Amino acid sequence: MPEERGSTNVVSRLKLHIKELPFFCKVIELVCCIISIALLVGALDNKSHKQLMNFHHVGLIFTSISGYILINSIIIVCYLIGEKQPKKMALLFAALGCLLCFASGVVLIYDWDKYDSNFIFQNSNKYLDQMLSSGIFAILASVVFALDTHFIKKYD
Template identity: 45%
Template sequence: MGDRSAASNVTSRLKNIVNEAPFFCKVIELIICVVTVGLIVDPFNSRMQADPNHAAIVYVSLCGYILINAILILCYLIGERQPKRMSMVFSVTGAILCCAAGIVLIHDWSKLYGNMISQYYKQYSDQMAASGVFALLAALVFLIDAIVTNKYVA
């Protein structure tokens, strides 16, 4: 009899964890987007991007989703639930925009070599590459969030 209640307890715990997975994905997305923006600020301020419009794409995509995820996390913490479709739209759009930002950053990084004379060239080059990778990682987490929300959230 105790085995059934223990198994039931484990199953209910797993269901609770899966139901909370979108919240944890939002927290991870927020952290990754903040790190990505933090890494790219100095290279962009030093005009190391190929096109100023690329900086706009990156900042709008990442900073927009920093704001959106911060609001969604706050709403979750005060007890507001968001509809499943809206959550899916935010996650898929976030994946697309973060992927675009990552591709732009990696493209600018690949065009950077031999292009600039700067005291901090190596540091900024590394920051730009790392920022591109983090943006692509954020896109992956947004996709995972969309899949988990679609599959497990009622």
């Protein structure tokens, strides 16, 4: 009998933690987006990039990633004060975050490749590495957004 009680106790604790997965995903998304923006600011502030910079790409990247920093911060604060987010709205935010962060990451990696192969304006490897790392963190955030969408759909 005690073995059955112990196994149900583990299962019930596991179910409680599964309900918290979207919250933990939001925290990981926030950290990935902050790291991505922090790496990108230094890379795009380089003077040699300004002549090659496509401002449409920069607008997409900064708007989507910094927008989701703000959105996830608000969602985390609301969660901590006990407010419940509607399921459809949570799914919409997570799915759009996945698409926008993925697009930002792909654009960053495309621009990194374009800057790396330019022989007229030689760029510092430090800035190129920061741009590549920023793109990788944006794609990582996109993967976490996709997991968040799955967890919200399945467990909420």
